[in-house]
Amino acid sequence: MTAPAVRPRRLRASIALRDMVAETDVRPAQLVWPAFVVAGRDREEPISSLPRVSRRSVDRLLPELERALRVGVRSVMLFGVIDEAAKDAVGTAASDPAGPVPAALRAARAAFGDDLVLMTDVCLCGYTDHGHCGVLAPPRPGGTLARVVDGPTLPRLAAMAALHAEAGADVVAPSDMMDGRVGAVRAGLDAAGHDGVAILSYAVKYASAFYGPFRDAAGSSPHGGIDSHPAPLDRRSYQMDPRNAREAALEVALDVAEGADLLLVKPALPYLDVVARVRARSDRPLVAYQVSGEYAMIEAAAAVGALDRAAAVRESLIAIRRAGADLVISYHAVEAAAEGWTR
Ligand code: PBG
Numbered sequence: 001m002t003a004p005a006v007r008p009r010r011l012r013a014s015i016a017l018r019d020m021v022a023e024t025d026v027r028p029a030q031l032v033w034p035a036f037v038v039a040g041r042d043r044e045e046p047i048s049s050l051p052r053v054s055r056r057s058v059d060r061l062l063p064e065l066e067r068a069l070r071v072g073v074r075s076v077m078l079f080g081v082i083d084e085a086a087k088d089a090v091g092t093a094a095s096d097p098a099g100p101v102p103a104a105l106r107a108a109r110a111a112f113g114d115d116l117v118l119m120t121d122v123c124l125c126g127y128t129d130h131g132h133c134g135v136l137a138p139p140r141p142g143g144t145l146a147r148v149v150d151g152p153t154l155p156r157l158a159a160m161a162a163l164h165a166e167a168g169a170d171v172v173a174p175s176d177m178m179d180g181r182v183g184a185v186r187a188g189l190d191a192a193g194h195d196g197v198a199i200l201s202y203a204v205k206y207a208s209a210f211y212g213p214f215r216d217a218a219g220s221s222p223h224g225g226i227d228s229h230p231a232p233l234d235r236r237s238y239q240m241d242p243r244n245a246r247e248a249a250l251e252v253a254l255d256v257a258e259g260a261d262l263l264l265v266k267p268a269l270p271y272l273d274v275v276a277r278v279r280a281r282s283d284r285p286l287v288a289y290q291v292s293g294e295y296a297m298i299e300a301a302a303a304v305g306a307l308d309r310a311a312a313v314r315e316s317l318i319a320i321r322r323a324g325a326d327l328v329i330s331y332h333a334v335e336a337a338a339e340g341w342t343r
Pocket residue numbers: 121123125133175176210211212213214215235290291292293
């Protein structure tokens with residue numbers, strides 16, 4: 001038997017050869033670290049379903065942001081968490097200038113200048129007493145189910161985005177999945193004099209079971225029947241149906257037309273086909289969100305010795321980049337950069 005003329009293994013023979021022909025890299029600057037912010041001082045509350053992830057008050061958050069910068073992670077996505085008692089039907093607290101997110105933005109801008117890219121999640125679910133991402137309306141005549149409606153929701157989102165811009169956000173990220181929100185947020189930002197603030201649209205966001213741990217962390221689980229499905233899947237009247245991939249093209253086209261600067265697909269690993277599809281159709285920067293349930297799966301498997309944590313995190317980040325994402329939002333971002341799992 002003669003050896004085959006084409007032998008892929010020739011280029012796998014050493015680390016140097018493998019690095020030379022590697023098609024995909026993950027740089028720390030391509031990672032975005034999601035962080036939960038609460039009011040008060042000296043608060044650091046672990047989240048049981050998300051090992052090593054905590055809700056922090058601004059004073060406790062700043063050292064973590066400094067650490068992120070030190071290891072090369074230069075962007076953060078902030079999520080505000082408020083007390084149940086401060087929530088109401090329309091999420092009034094989302095546009096409170098004294099809220100945890102505006103406070104964190106002002107402090108981070110003062111501490112880090114332009115070195116850190118400040119992104120914020122723009123959505124009402126953490127601020128409404130019913131936990132939905134928009135404002136509710138009564139059932140249709142003769143119907144039984146309350147509805148989440150776009151009309152009254154859009155001005156709330158636009159106000160929240162303008163507040164974040166005012167407090168120092170570089171990028172606002174509407175994650176609510178109402179129709180027309182990117183246009184409404186763009187118009188609201190521009191009218192408030194923030195035409196330089198970018199919009200990262202959660203353009204393609206699926207109604208996913210993988211958001212479970214996040215809702216623990218953010219206290220944002222929906223309660224109240226919007227459609228016939230129980231939690232965690234009852235955002236199905238606004239988030240996308242996991243059975244649909246072609247529909248992603250429609251969501252992307254609309255958001256680009258309305259002024260989205262960056263696009264996002266979420267979750268990441270179970271939807272890599274969608275990441276690749278969006279990559280092929282749009283030249284806008286593409287972000288994939290490795291969500292809380294994806295993080296929790298790796299952590300749980302590693303905790304019982306079924307997976308090597310470092311190797312699994314590294315491979316997941318590479319897979320998301322290989323599928324076509326420019327940036328990856330990951331709860332592992334800072335640790336992965338610090339430990340060199342991006343190499
Ligand atoms: C807000 C929002 C959610 C996530 C990001 N923004 C939760 C949801 O839609 O229920 C999920 C992030 C994660 O699971 O890590 N709408």
